[in-house]
Amino acid sequence: MSEPKxxxxxxxxxxxxxxxxGFMAAGxxxxxxxxxxxxxxxxxxxxxxxxxADVEELTNEPQRFEWEIEQVDGWYESKxxxxxxxxxxEDDEIVALSPVCTxxxxxxxxxxxxxxxxxxxxxxxxxxYTKDGVNIPGTPPTAPLPVYESKVxxxxxYLGQEIAR
Amino acid sequence: MRWSxxxxxxxxxxxxxIDTLFIPLIPIHTSGDxxxxxxxxQHELNNLxxxxxxxxxxxxxxxxxxxxxxxxxxxxxxxxxxxxxxSFSEQSFKYIFLFSFDRNWRKEEKELKGELLWFPGxxxxxxxSTETQSFVKEQAREIVxxxxxxxx
Numbered sequence: 001m002s003e004p005k006x007x008x009x010x011x012x013x014x015x016x017x018x019x020x021x022g023f024m025a026a027g028x029x030x031x032x033x034x035x036x037x038x039x040x041x042x043x044x045x046x047x048x049x050x051x052x053a054d055v056e057e058l059t060n061e062p063q064r065f066e067w068e069i070e071q072v073d074g075w076y077e078s079k080x081x082x083x084x085x086x087x088x089x090e091d092d093e094i095v096a097l098s099p100v101c102t103x104x105x106x107x108x109x110x111x112x113x114x115x116x117x118x119x120x121x122x123x124x125x126x127x128x129y130t131k132d133g134v135n136i137p138g139t140p141p142t143a144p145l146p147v148y149e150s151k152v153x154x155x156x157x158y159l160g161q162e163i164a165r
Numbered sequence: 166m167r168w169s170x171x172x173x174x175x176x177x178x179x180x181x182x183i184d185t186l187f188i189p190l191i192p193i194h195t196s197g198d199x200x201x202x203x204x205x206x207q208h209e210l211n212n213l214x215x216x217x218x219x220x221x222x223x224x225x226x227x228x229x230x231x232x233x234x235x236x237x238x239x240x241x242x243x244x245x246x247x248x249x250x251x252s253f254s255e256q257s258f259k260y261i262f263l264f265s266f267d268r269n270w271r272k273e274e275k276e277l278k279g280e281l282l283w284f285p286g287x288x289x290x291x292x293x294s295t296e297t298q299s300f301v302k303e304q305a306r307e308i309v310x311x312x313x314x315x316x317x
Contacts, residue, residue: 081220104175104182104224123313124225125182140182 049158062087062110096148097133103140166227186258188229190265239269250278
């Protein structure tokens with residue numbers, strides 16, 4: 001039979017002091033650690049989605065939708081107006097195209113030129129794109145219109161970053 | 166294109182495509198408190214329009230620095246304004262638009278070396294309100310159409 005272990009006064013004080021000291025050290029370290037690894041917790045701008053339209057509104061004809069995002073641009077923090085041409089394609093998938101011409105950055109319109117009723121048309125230098133946003137050879141643009149990342153949640157269309165093609 | 170280093174760098178490379186200059190004309194009134202406040206609003210409204218037009222036609226229009234002037238006597242201003250236009254013409258601008266809400270310019274329209282786009286603005290208002298925003302959108306669409314027609 002072993003005797004029940006007795007904790008001496010000296011041991012007891014040692015335990016409590018170590019415990020308390022450790023607790024205080026942890027209290028000091030925690031904010032420092034949090035501070036050091038802070039960038040890891042920053043929400044990244046990529047992957048941010050904004051609700052843009054009700055899915056019910058979308059048709060096979062491209063429609064223009066506008067929304068605002070916050071943007072930090074060097075010194076300035078500002079609201080930036082974004083817009084997209086959105087429609088459903090033959091496979092009933094939602095397509096959201098950036099309206100910014102890949103030539104020099106004007107805003108393109110859908111079917112605004114009578115001669116090309118089924119194309120995107122840039123009023124600046126007559127650049128043209130097919131309905132899926134691919135530039136038509138022989139016109140100034142050299143790349144297709146960028147596509148927005150999109151997702152549908154609870155009947156609303158959300159758009160994110162635009163992806164160059 | 167805005168009047169900034171980045172945009173003008175691009176302008177220099179792509180001159181053959183960028184043939185239009187857009188100069189906002191904005192009066193500054195200092196006599197009388199009401200007039201001063203209302204001229205500040207004209208200034209905000211004009212900046213907003215210029216920004217919309219610049220975004221729409223980024224690849225063909227250069228937005229010039231604002232032409233500011235004191236008071237209402239634009240008769241004395243037209244010479245200096247024409248000097249501005251002459252000096253910008255050293256670059257290869259084919260079309261020069263002058264954009265203003267100041268109706269005094271209409272009397273001088275014929276003697277100006279650029280095309281005046283005059284619109285009755287708003288006396289005062291709140292740029293965030295929905296009425297002002299729909300007014301701005303409607304007017305901006307008009308200006309866009311006029312510019313497109315001039316190009317054709």
